Amino acid sequence: MNRWIILCGLLWSIGNVSAAEPPKQATTVAQASSPGQILTLELGLDEGRASWRLSRFGEPLFAPSRLGFLLREGGKLERNLELVQHDLKTVDNTWEQPWGESRFVRDRHVQLTARFRETLGLRRTFDVVFRVFDDGIGFRYVFPKQDGFKFATIDDELTEFDLIPDATAWWIPAGEWNRYEYLYNTTPLREVGQVHTPMTVRTQNGLHLSFHEAALVDYSSMWLRRVENQRLKAQLSPAAEGWKVQRTLPFETPWRTVVIADQAGGLYESNLVLNLNEPNRLGDVSWFKPAKYVGVWWELHLEKSSWARGPKHGATTANTRRYIDFAAEHGFRGVLVEGWNPGWDGNWFGDGNHFDFTQATEDFDLKGLADYAKEHGVHLVGHHETGGAVSHYEQQLGPALDLYARHGIDVIKTGYVADAGQIERFDRKGGPVLREWHDGQWMSRHHLRVVTEAAKRRIAINPHEPIKDTGLRRTYPNWVAREGARGMEYAAWGNPQNPPEHEIDLVFTRMLSGPMDYTPGIVSLQGRTHPIPSTLARQLALYVVIYSPIQMVADLPEHYAQHKDAFQFIKDVAVDWSETRVLNGEVGDYVTIARKVRNSEAWYLGALTDEQGRVLTVPLSFLDPGRTYRAEIYRDGPKAHYRDRRFEFEVEQREVTAGEILTIRLAAGGGQAIRFVPISAQTPQEP
């Protein structure tokens, strides 16, 4: 492709470079523009230091931003560099997801590979690979096999992102005691400290950007630390030993990603992170069935029953049978049971060495229940809570998976409940226990170990308190979902509970990384001590808005019996989609998403708002223009309000066509859910 011209000697801006400052001046040594000529990436090299910058529609968006490393052996790898080779490649292909938000994904980008080499000393070499999409960039470092550089201990990754236009940021802190379970902060980007990704920002001019990473394999998670102004630096989650990453060459880092869209919905619709992951390595995964599940869960958070054995034990044979009957009656595939195994009786939070994953408690007949479920067309969903004792769990991993596989259990929810930085690692038999972060290199290895071991047994994995999602479900599709944010359990006992804005924030931050097991559908709208700040219709909309191929029907069977009209939507709603469209939305304010059911002509729509009631108009253009649909509309009543009129709720059915504009009225803290069922072909109109 000759369209992407390589320029040399173009001066970016005037200034001096010192080791402590960002590159103020940078001579462009290579550049690449996105296929639609929207973004232009330039690689710079000045006084032997490499940097990148980015412009959009000809306007600078990122100022020259550092590249490089601090390595323990052989010193820094960030100066005295020369560009020894670079090349461009154009890619445009489309691939298919086995399940997901959309069936087909287009991957269209220009790739610039630049090889740098030190001019002094060890003359080490590495590549920087940029993929420039119309809707963002991804870049990674690749360390090729080479003489004299066999092993790398990374003390610091020096990658930076120096955003030019002033922006507002939505973020959660990184490096603190909690995992990812925070409410989102909204502040000027200039006031951000150290944050987890995905972090979303909106510039004064209304441009939206999401910072994240893709394909986090055998490497530490990237946090972002603000250095000054709007300059952000990669801050790798540290290993117990103090370094950040250790690897043998050849290896490559995860992709550092920035998704860029004019409208907030463009961030959600982007497939950039998935595209930067490797294709499916597992082959046929049709054994996994996207499905809804029920189970012994919400009653635990309400303290109606307990994980621990005793008179309140939830995971009993009788209680589980009750859920199996409920699932069978209403057509739900899965039944989760938490507390089914020994280890819950004492203190287990951050102290999970008592868990036994290879046998059930005496009041839980695993085999009998598995058989009972099978007779009723239902499948148990397994549960492995580690309490953060990960080495302990790994010691039992094979037999634990085998046990479930023997009983036909093909989805496992795992758990890592422990304070951040408190994951237990046994380095050696009898040695001291090391403490790891949930998202360091060691845990990145652990999660993939569980996922690949499970895949061998045709089991899907759904980790709670996980490492963040970076799109690895493309490569390992059995990594079907995860938690990794404040989920519905905070509605039971959170202080504060999740306010309505939280779920909007999730869509435009956490959900940009991948599916979340949010466990919606609490139609009783009542936590342990406080009412849930939500309307009834909102609980239904969550099934459409918060994507996961496994969706919990999380409330108690007796509560659904009291809300049969709302329950009907939960029974109907799909969990696997061929198309997804964000019809409107603003970060922190509201969102409307439409999804087309996989292998069907039906559509679902979900809309959520924050604490402010809203009226949104939505063209139904996503529907097939040739058909008439029955719209089954579940909405807030005229006086509904998330604080004091939560149950005011209306169901309406009427016929609609693609040409209509729907008015969606959302109460304060409310939502709306619609099912569109095609009922006929439309009569053609006269020309």
Next chain:
Amino acid sequence: MNRWIILCGLLWSIGNVSAAEPPKQATTVAQASSPGQILTLELGLDEGRASWRLSRFGEPLFAPSRLGFLLREGGKLERNLELVQHDLKTVDNTWEQPWGESRFVRDRHVQLTARFRETLGLRRTFDVVFRVFDDGIGFRYVFPKQDGFKFATIDDELTEFDLIPDATAWWIPAGEWNRYEYLYNTTPLREVGQVHTPMTVRTQNGLHLSFHEAALVDYSSMWLRRVENQRLKAQLSPAAEGWKVQRTLPFETPWRTVVIADQAGGLYESNLVLNLNEPNRLGDVSWFKPAKYVGVWWELHLEKSSWARGPKHGATTANTRRYIDFAAEHGFRGVLVEGWNPGWDGNWFGDGNHFDFTQATEDFDLKGLADYAKEHGVHLVGHHETGGAVSHYEQQLGPALDLYARHGIDVIKTGYVADAGQIERFDRKGGPVLREWHDGQWMSRHHLRVVTEAAKRRIAINPHEPIKDTGLRRTYPNWVAREGARGMEYAAWGNPQNPPEHEIDLVFTRMLSGPMDYTPGIVSLQGRTHPIPSTLARQLALYVVIYSPIQMVADLPEHYAQHKDAFQFIKDVAVDWSETRVLNGEVGDYVTIARKVRNSEAWYLGALTDEQGRVLTVPLSFLDPGRTYRAEIYRDGPKAHYRDRRFEFEVEQREVTAGEILTIRLAAGGGQAIRFVPISAQTPQEP
């Protein structure tokens, strides 16, 4: 209607009331909710002082805000009030515009009329009439005929608007030397001083509000002055004598309006201001033809020719014939000629007493040109520049209109070029000249006098440097357009010129009041001294985005000859519409509008962005699902930029249907214009 319950004795909040402070406490004495239960208006009365407040979806939006007046005779009319009567009425009807952005307009509101009476002294009485729509409110004061109160000199209107959620405002200053010709300021509402309406604000939560007024008849314009925090007070434009308004009872004030929408486009799509005006008083107005026009105008601003007589005089017979030929060749109805009459030779800005409106200059053969135009199917467009000498103009008004009527001229552009506060009024023969504001009571009367006198002669009026639009085109449809903002002439000589953001700001502020004669289409993209900060495609998009039933094709014929591809769109584009939809938009950032041609199945789309390039996705759902269309797309080239690559431009034709999602790529400072022509009925799809 019993749905709107009248409550008494409900305490709003605790606090003390003093004359200098807003009502902190207010007892609700009457209330009305909008038809869709979105807004609830409450009238309060505390210690004899009346106030209003508003909630939306059950959340307070406006805190209790004052009502009342300072009157010169008989004192204040704002305390010692009692509510003597109130009633509710529900209205839902649909009316038709003779031309406009849309053919049918629905008027659906609940009206609360409350009669207050003083408990002491003169026992004067007045009504406050509130109309509560789903998308906003309007309220006015009505002074009925009564004993002892025959005449009112209004020294101050005390109406206030106390917005609760923090907001950003887009505004221009009021009470300064300029008329409405400013670039828009974007500041926190808390930093606003005294502003013209329409003023648009967006709350932190993303709610949009537009403050304005409707039906400004025989009254002074309302400016808004910020009193403290986000409390705004009506500030009436003063009369030369110092008072604000003088009226004989019975009379009623204009409507004070607040349009409220979740999305920016909802402000533009609202018909609230039009609905608050009286129906058409002129009867059949089919003699007016929405049309495009050309003429002697841009060459004047480029100083290629002059308004004044002499060697450079633009309004010569020969030059006008050239424009008539050009109009005839390309199908434009009108030919404007500025400088056709005596009075331009000396200093006329703010000093127009030399203008003669009843005869042409010696080098301009009015009758001959009118006949020549008629032979070619073209109509001259008249021009009356007053230079602010309004009494002088009024003295000639009848004969001046008669002259034009005799020559078949049915549209007149009027002009009021004078500094604000410098309109010349002759109070008495030989008395001192009084100086009026462009927007005071006296000018409100003047403009309606011109419009009604013109209507008698079947002439339409298009004032420049006008009083602001308040929707009176509904009542007097021959008031077809006006200026009232920074128009295209600033591209010729403005310092600064209009930056790209300005036209976006116009859509969400000025254009909320009514049609603007912006005079777009400068395809040469070159002002007198500076290039115009616009792309070529943007000039086309303006014809769709900036609505007026008369649209100038403003550039020189020889310039259009150099841009035949772009000119084709200008020839094709319609000026009268049956439907208008704002497909997306953010105040100050970007906007996309689609309009359906009146009496046709064709559609046009226009999109504009500010200084930032953007990619917008637009479902084509506004198209008829049963048809295929040829889309004629006029867009920015891949490297176009408003500063240095203004002419990079592409035209593409392709077939589209309603189900498609269009990607609109807008260069920095760019635009896109699309014509959709139905070419066939669509084949019905299988059910």
